[in-house]
Amino acid sequence: TQLLEQSPQFLSIQEGENLTVYCNSSSVFSSLQWYRQEPGEGPVLLVTVVTGGEVKKLKRLTFQFGDARKDSSLHITAAQPGDTGLYLCAGRYSGGGADGLTFGKGTHLIIQP
Amino acid sequence: EAGVAQSPRYKIIEKRQSVAFWCNPISGHATLYWYQQILGQGPKLLIQFQNNGVVDDSQLPKDRFSAERLKGVDSTLKIQPAKLEDSAVYLCASSLDRENEAFFGQGTRLTVV
Numbered sequence: 001t002q003l004l005e006q007s008p009q010f011l012s013i014q015e016g017e018n019l020t021v022y023c024n025s026s027s028v029f030s031s032l033q034w035y036r037q038e039p040g041e042g043p044v045l046l047v048t049v050v051t052g053g054e055v056k057k058l059k060r061l062t063f064q065f066g067d068a069r070k071d072s073s074l075h076i077t078a079a080q081p082g083d084t085g086l087y088l089c090a091g092r093y094s095g096g097g098a099d100g101l102t103f104g105k106g107t108h109l110i111i112q113p
Numbered sequence: 114e115a116g117v118a119q120s121p122r123y124k125i126i127e128k129r130q131s132v133a134f135w136c137n138p139i140s141g142h143a144t145l146y147w148y149q150q151i152l153g154q155g156p157k158l159l160i161q162f163q164n165n166g167v168v169d170d171s172q173l174p175k176d177r178f179s180a181e182r183l184k185g186v187d188s189t190l191k192i193q194p195a196k197l198e199d200s201a202v203y204l205c206a207s208s209l210d211r212e213n214e215a216f217f218g219q220g221t222r223l224t225v226v
Contacts, residue, residue: 033215045215090155101156105153
């Protein structure tokens, strides 16, 4: 069973601050995706990273995939109240016939005005 | 482009009753997933279809859960009989193929009382 550990589990910060959340695994994933989920909604895809060491930017969000493709980080610059939500990382493990996404438990992020 | 459609949005049943959820994936998507998301946790894969065939159902409690995708398009997930611990959000997702990005529906929130 492939496990994804996310940290921190909860984070509450003031508007304008920077933050980083982490996603770690003991397994190598062929790709890793970050999702954001709001209450009552399904997860919405933010980014997919595939290559070790890859960095992708989405406005104030910066995503990095570890060189060994076992870990990833999400950095938010100048957080806004609209960034509040549950951030989920999910890895796709290609082994045998099963390649469904394995999710971490998520980071609950609250940005206070 | 229409997203993944799920119904119903909410369902409340008594334990030992049966319930069914429906999912219509994005047109042309060959891969369909059902996930269970318990409050405060990340989604857990229940079953993955590739067209009308099952790729992975290793985490599906087969004594009470069943799913089908007969024509390779829509899918239904059934629970019979339901237990209190089945209370969760049931998410359907689809992707163009097994290695592509997954897109989620809004989910069905099930409460078993």
